[in-house]
Amino acid sequence: MYVWPCAVVLAQYLWFHRRSLPGKAVLEIGAGVSLPGIVAAKCGAKVTLSDSAELPHCLEICRQSCRMNHLPQVPVLGLTWGHVSQDLLGLPPQDIVLASDVFFEPEDFEDILTTVYFLMQKNPRVQLWSTYQVRSADWSLEALLYKWEMRCAHVPLGSFDADKEHIADSALPGRHTVEMLVISRAEEGPVHMVSVSGLYLLRLW
Numbered sequence: 509m510y511v512w513p514c515a516v517v518l519a520q521y522l523w524f525h526r527r528s529l530p531g532k533a534v535l536e537i538g539a540g541v542s543l544p545g546i547v548a549a550k551c552g553a554k555v556t557l558s559d560s561a562e563l564p565h566c567l568e569i570c571r572q573s574c575r576m577n578h579l580p581q582v583p584v585l586g587l588t589w590g591h592v593s594q595d596l597l598g599l600p601p602q603d604i605v606l607a608s609d610v611f612f613e614p615e616d617f618e619d620i621l622t623t624v625y626f627l628m629q630k631n632p633r634v635q636l637w638s639t640y641q642v643r644s645a646d647w648s649l650e651a652l653l654y655k656w657e658m659r660c661a662h663v664p665l666g667s668f669d670a671d672k673e674h675i676a677d678s679a680l681p682g683r684h685t686v687e688m689l690v691i692s693r694a695e696e697g698p699v700h701m702v703s704v705s706g707l708y709l710l711r712l713w
């Protein structure tokens with residue numbers, strides 16, 4: 509398995525916000541190698557890692573990352589996007605959901621957001637921190653965000669020192685176009701549309 513360029517950028521965002529992480533409940537979805545979740549755990553967050561319940565080898569990779577980074581206390585769950593499983597039902601309220609490079613198949617977008625919506629019922633203030641790689645100008649989250657009563661803010665990479673080809677000695681971001689989003693529950697107030705690198709987003713100013 510591979511650490512995707514998005515993971516390095518999301519890990520950089522976590523490192524930039526490391527002082528806010530101790531004690532926070534953080535769930536990584538579609539974690540794979542789990543770089544962002546591992547960084548969050550090292551910064552003192554109460555992390556749970558997850559990947560598809562149907563991909564046991566990916567779950568084993570999550571566990572291996574925990575072992576290699578001396579984090580035996582980090583639980584690893586099989587959470588398939590869009591499935592309300594016993595493991596999802598049993599999760600305590602989360603403060604932050606991490607998602608690195610999960611928005612790559614438009615047919616999965618709604619399943620990802622429904623999982624986040626479910627977690628918003630447990631904690632309305634939960635935020636999805638997500639990085640995605642721009643692969644197509646046709647992608648759009650706009651209608652789904654509206655349907656699931658969410659809003660989205662685009663975080664400029666320069667604001668957390670990630671607007672460069674090498675981050676923390678990693679060349680992975682390279683020339684890939686990676687964007688950072690924070691998705692939260694929509695609130696009352698003026699909502700404006702913004703278009704960011706082909707993804708049409710809602711932004712509350």
Ligand SMILES: C[S@@+](CC[C@H](N)C(=O)[O-])C[C@H]1O[C@@H](n2cnc3c(N)ncnc32)[C@H](O)[C@@H]1O
Binds near residue numbers: 587609
């Ligand atoms: C492009 S990889 C990103 C891995 C990791 N987050 C990173 O950035 O290095 C996508 C990840 O999503 C997981 N995934 C794919 N479909 C899924 C689903 N339906 N539910 C949960 N996870 C899924 C894959 O197993 C894989 O780990």
